[in-house]
Amino acid sequence: MAVQKPSIPKGTRDFGQKEMAERNYIFDTIKSVFRTYGYSQIETPAQENLSTLLGKYGDEGDKLLFRILNSGDAFSGIDYESFRNEDGSYNSKALSLKTCEKGLRYDLTVPFARYVVQHQNELSFPFRRFQIQPVWRADRPQKGRYREFYQCDADVIGSKSQINELELVQIVDRVFTLFGINVLIKINNRKLLTGFAEIAGFPDKVVDITVAIDKLDKIGLDAVKEEMKERGLTDEAIAVIEPILGLSGTTAEKIATMRSMMNGQSASGLVSEAGLKGCDELEELFGFIEAAGVKQAVEIDLSLARGLNYYTGAIFEVKALDFPIGSICGGGRYDNLTGIFGLPDMSGVGISFGADRIYDVLKGLEKFPAGLTTSTTLLFANMDRAAVAYVIPVARALREKGISCEIYPDSTKLKKQFDYADRKAIPFLSIVGGDEIAAGVVNVKNLSSGEQKQFAKDDIEGIVAFLR
Amino acid sequence: MAVQKPSIPKGTRDFGQKEMAERNYIFDTIKSVFRTYGYSQIETPAQENLSTLLGKYGDEGDKLLFRILNSGDAFSGIDYESFRNEDGSYNSKALSLKTCEKGLRYDLTVPFARYVVQHQNELSFPFRRFQIQPVWRADRPQKGRYREFYQCDADVIGSKSQINELELVQIVDRVFTLFGINVLIKINNRKLLTGFAEIAGFPDKVVDITVAIDKLDKIGLDAVKEEMKERGLTDEAIAVIEPILGLSGTTAEKIATMRSMMNGQSASGLVSEAGLKGCDELEELFGFIEAAGVKQAVEIDLSLARGLNYYTGAIFEVKALDFPIGSICGGGRYDNLTGIFGLPDMSGVGISFGADRIYDVLKGLEKFPAGLTTSTTLLFANMDRAAVAYVIPVARALREKGISCEIYPDSTKLKKQFDYADRKAIPFLSIVGGDEIAAGVVNVKNLSSGEQKQFAKDDIEGIVAFLR
Numbered sequence: 001m002a003v004q005k006p007s008i009p010k011g012t013r014d015f016g017q018k019e020m021a022e023r024n025y026i027f028d029t030i031k032s033v034f035r036t037y038g039y040s041q042i043e044t045p046a047q048e049n050l051s052t053l054l055g056k057y058g059d060e061g062d063k064l065l066f067r068i069l070n071s072g073d074a075f076s077g078i079d080y081e082s083f084r085n086e087d088g089s090y091n092s093k094a095l096s097l098k099t100c101e102k103g104l105r106y107d108l109t110v111p112f113a114r115y116v117v118q119h120q121n122e123l124s125f126p127f128r129r130f131q132i133q134p135v136w137r138a139d140r141p142q143k144g145r146y147r148e149f150y151q152c153d154a155d156v157i158g159s160k161s162q163i164n165e166l167e168l169v170q171i172v173d174r175v176f177t178l179f180g181i182n183v184l185i186k187i188n189n190r191k192l193l194t195g196f197a198e199i200a201g202f203p204d205k206v207v208d209i210t211v212a213i214d215k216l217d218k219i220g221l222d223a224v225k226e227e228m229k230e231r232g233l234t235d236e237a238i239a240v241i242e243p244i245l246g247l248s249g250t251t252a253e254k255i256a257t258m259r260s261m262m263n264g265q266s267a268s269g270l271v272s273e274a275g276l277k278g279c280d281e282l283e284e285l286f287g288f289i290e291a292a293g294v295k296q297a298v299e300i301d302l303s304l305a306r307g308l309n310y311y312t313g314a315i316f317e318v319k320a321l322d323f324p325i326g327s328i329c330g331g332g333r334y335d336n337l338t339g340i341f342g343l344p345d346m347s348g349v350g351i352s353f354g355a356d357r358i359y360d361v362l363k364g365l366e367k368f369p370a371g372l373t374t375s376t377t378l379l380f381a382n383m384d385r386a387a388v389a390y391v392i393p394v395a396r397a398l399r400e401k402g403i404s405c406e407i408y409p410d411s412t413k414l415k416k417q418f419d420y421a422d423r424k425a426i427p428f429l430s431i432v433g434g435d436e437i438a439a440g441v442v443n444v445k446n447l448s449s450g451e452q453k454q455f456a457k458d459d460i461e462g463i464v465a466f467l468r
Numbered sequence: 469m470a471v472q473k474p475s476i477p478k479g480t481r482d483f484g485q486k487e488m489a490e491r492n493y494i495f496d497t498i499k500s501v502f503r504t505y506g507y508s509q510i511e512t513p514a515q516e517n518l519s520t521l522l523g524k525y526g527d528e529g530d531k532l533l534f535r536i537l538n539s540g541d542a543f544s545g546i547d548y549e550s551f552r553n554e555d556g557s558y559n560s561k562a563l564s565l566k567t568c569e570k571g572l573r574y575d576l577t578v579p580f581a582r583y584v585v586q587h588q589n590e591l592s593f594p595f596r597r598f599q600i601q602p603v604w605r606a607d608r609p610q611k612g613r614y615r616e617f618y619q620c621d622a623d624v625i626g627s628k629s630q631i632n633e634l635e636l637v638q639i640v641d642r643v644f645t646l647f648g649i650n651v652l653i654k655i656n657n658r659k660l661l662t663g664f665a666e667i668a669g670f671p672d673k674v675v676d677i678t679v680a681i682d683k684l685d686k687i688g689l690d691a692v693k694e695e696m697k698e699r700g701l702t703d704e705a706i707a708v709i710e711p712i713l714g715l716s717g718t719t720a721e722k723i724a725t726m727r728s729m730m731n732g733q734s735a736s737g738l739v740s741e742a743g744l745k746g747c748d749e750l751e752e753l754f755g756f757i758e759a760a761g762v763k764q765a766v767e768i769d770l771s772l773a774r775g776l777n778y779y780t781g782a783i784f785e786v787k788a789l790d791f792p793i794g795s796i797c798g799g800g801r802y803d804n805l806t807g808i809f810g811l812p813d814m815s816g817v818g819i820s821f822g823a824d825r826i827y828d829v830l831k832g833l834e835k836f837p838a839g840l841t842t843s844t845t846l847l848f849a850n851m852d853r854a855a856v857a858y859v860i861p862v863a864r865a866l867r868e869k870g871i872s873c874e875i876y877p878d879s880t881k882l883k884k885q886f887d888y889a890d891r892k893a894i895p896f897l898s899i900v901g902g903d904e905i906a907a908g909v910v911n912v913k914n915l916s917s918g919e920q921k922q923f924a925k926d927d928i929e930g931i932v933a934f935l936r
Contacts (some may be wrong), residue, residue, distance in 0.1 A: 006582040006809045008516065009516070009569075009580075012514075015512075016510040017508035019510060020508070020509040020510060021508075028616055031896075035872050036868075036870060036872045038872055042482065044482050045476055045477065045481060046514060047476075047477050047615075048476065052474060052476075064539075066537070067534070068534050069536070069537055072606075073560045094689065096537055096542065098538055104536075115482055117474045118482070122889040126878075128874075134514060136515070138540075160878070162876045163850075163877040163878075169796040170867075180559035240634050284853075290858045292860045296517065341473075342473065375503060375506060375507075375508040376506040386712040390757040392760045393759065393761060399501075399638075400504075404506055406596075410628070411622075419767075
């Protein structure tokens with residue numbers, strides 16, 4: 001066979017020892033916090049039936065699904081001519097449905113909904129689960145955007161209580177505090193966005209209004225107003241919404257102002273029941289947040305709208321305060337996620353940590369703990385076969401105490417063995433030769449301090465103490 | 469959208485909380501042992517270029533690869549008529565190559581070889597890595613055979629020393645000792661199989677001889693001899709091999725007998741250099757194994773031949789002694805794994821743990837440790853909003869001490885909340901109402917012993933001690 005120059009598909013990555021240690025630190029920290037909040041881990045298969053995935057992420061999402069060719073004779077029995085478009089090309093979308101029944105997981109939320117419905121009789125509700133697995137999207141790769149990346153989600157389903165929202169905020173608070181990253185947790189409520197549209201007199205323009213005000217930070221107030229106008233809002237409607245965009249004061253003051261507006265005190269005089277409900281929910285949530293003593297900054301952001309398609313209550317977004325990067329965590333409440341799979345009226349709320357961006361922040365701020373990546377503590381140099389046979393039981397006893405050690409497998413030049421220890425940053429070295437064997441001892445040297453100690457061959461506790 | 473009855477592709481599985489806890493126990497145990505032997509974790513992408521995968525697993529393996537449809541317009545620009553077979557059907561193999569450039573990882577060995585070649589300048593050799601990731605095979609699903617399953621591999625590459633073989637044996641020994649599973653570790657050497665063919669005078673019939681003697685356990689000596697004859701061996705050649713098949717005695721005696729046979733003392737009088745080298749390697753390895761004090765049973769099995777296609781030295785296979793299931797771990801040495809990717813002369817040796825079968829053995833022998841799956845330690849019942857606000861800081865402080873707790877999110881009937889604790893087997897319950905709030909205390913009840921204790925609200929250490 002011809003020699004191939006090896007490569008991996010674009011948008012995918014190999015993770016070496018160092019990155020794995022750093023990524024495991026991220027996942028382990030998040031997992032440990034999820035667990036203290038009673039969330040337990042599940043895993044779902046990488047492949048889902050396309051019928052489970054299609055139509056859940058919009059037309060754009062459908063295009064980004066990786067489809068798996070049916071095994072066996074996928075291409076026979078198809079009348080290709082009947083799949084011609086008018087311009088003579090083939091209808092790839094229709095042909096992909098003929099040849100592919102499965103696709104790769106696009107996120108963890110839809111598989112979670114599918115899981116809950118499929119296993120509903122085995123689960124105790126409210127059901128809390130976390131899931132940390134890769135997802136795949138056939139997106140155009142670019143800096144920070146990959147075709148395979150891990151998601152790290154916690155969701156609870158089967159409870160409408162704001163306690164769930166609180167606990168997700170607490171999880172975010174705790175995780176980033178453990179990471180040593182200062183964040184701002186922004187919170188909104190989809191019912192308020194509905195309320196804006198209702199008191200503006202355009203209840204069917206929630207999406208238009210939201211898309212426009214979502215850009216406030218980037219394009220400024222005048223441009224937002226212009227966009228709302230282009231999207232069909234009247235000057236009167238915009239005049240109702242404008243005061244909301246400039247809302248200042250404490251959280252309590254903001255909620256009080258919104259409540260009075262939703263209650264008929266805006267320029268339109270219209271009342272929004274949804275908006276009032278949104279105020280109730282936010283008020284309750286912020287009351288809980290105060291009782292909990294959340295350490296990180298939390299604020300209401302009325303322009304926050306992520307994932308408008310399915311959020312129905314709280315909306316969360318987390319940004320790092322000291323590092324310029326997009327959202328590093330987000331989520332919200334969805335009232336009917338499992339409806340599409342036949343289980344209606346299940347309200348859920350969840351968050352998703354963006355592992356790749358958190359990695360970049362920890363790297364950028366140099367917040368990874370020291371010593372994460374040292375895999376081997378002690379290297380036994382290889383002098384000859386007799387010396388190796390002598391140290392094998394010592395190495396074994398140390399390993400059973402949890403010490404990571406290596407015996408250099410080949411009896412090559414010591415220089416080469418030292419270089420190996422050096423390149424792998426192994427902190428301790430043991431060189432045992434005929435003299436040590438005769439004396440029944442083992443030498444261990446701390447390569448950074450230069451300190452060297454001699455131990456009886458069976459003084460495993462002594463060696464362990466020196467290595468720690 | 470119409471309601472769908474949810475399902476997952478055949479041969480794939482969901483893992484719920486309990487199975488995840490049990491599977492994590494398996495993986496964590498294996499990982500901890502890998503680490504003490506200086507193996508460090510890497511991960512490679514689920515998708516590899518088909519050019520990396522094709523031709524590495526034989527024709528049968530190529531058919532079992534899951535192929536990923538190219539994104540975008542995968543079906544245009546193809547002249548389907550030119551892909552017709554003579555019988556009018558389409559050539560699916562050729563069409564799949566036109567429409568699919570990527571496939572799902574089929575094992576961890578080929579991605580490892582690709583990784584080593586691609587990253588050779590960043591690695592320190594001998595390079596030890598472990599990798600625990602799912603692989604996918606479009607095999608016909610049946611009991612115990614899945615289309616998605618985890619492999620759990622450790623390999624070292626860049627050293628020919630038998631120390632590496634020893635350490636893999638020690639890893640196997642330690643892992644199954646930690647699991648409490650008694651195993652038999654069977655060892656052979658491919659060079660001996662070559663030697664059998666050479667001293668029998670049929671050096672080109674290694675595969676035929678091996679395939680036949682591999683069946684010794686199942687079909688018995690006479691049938692094996694018959695099969696060798698059918699495969700073209702003469703009676704004289706079979707007479708050379710027959711004594712090997714009945715070899716008994718200690719390991720040292722077996723090696724001594726084989727050495728003399730390979731050295732011209734068989735009926736043919738032929739000498740096999742490969743066979744002698746195989747004897748040297750086995751002798752050295754068993755010498756190391758004796759020095760190391762391996763606890764589990766280890767024996768030479770001259771009929772062992774797994775993965776004959778690429779093993780060139782040691783061959784390992786591990787069977788559970790007290791549970792009837794196939795091999796639960798296996799591996800061997802391969803001298804030219806990275807050659808196909810342009811890096812010749814790199815010898816490596818590795819093992820792979822079969823997580824699904826180990827799961828079945830642990831389950832069947834009831835060896836999973838107790839208490840693996842309790843995710844939540846303490847449930848705070850939800851009496852009302854005031855009581856919840858009162859326990860929120862208590863729950864938070866306990867969580868920061870690593871205690872997993874839940875506040876029941878809805879203030880429903882206590883019966884329902886108790887049932888929830890019962891179904892989730894949560895061992896401790898706290899019910900806080902107006903009296904406790906007035907007294908500044910928290911009650912905690914051990915649900916199995918019935919013992920109940922009252923703590924000052926801020927006596928977190930006291931509560932933690934009661935929970936442990």
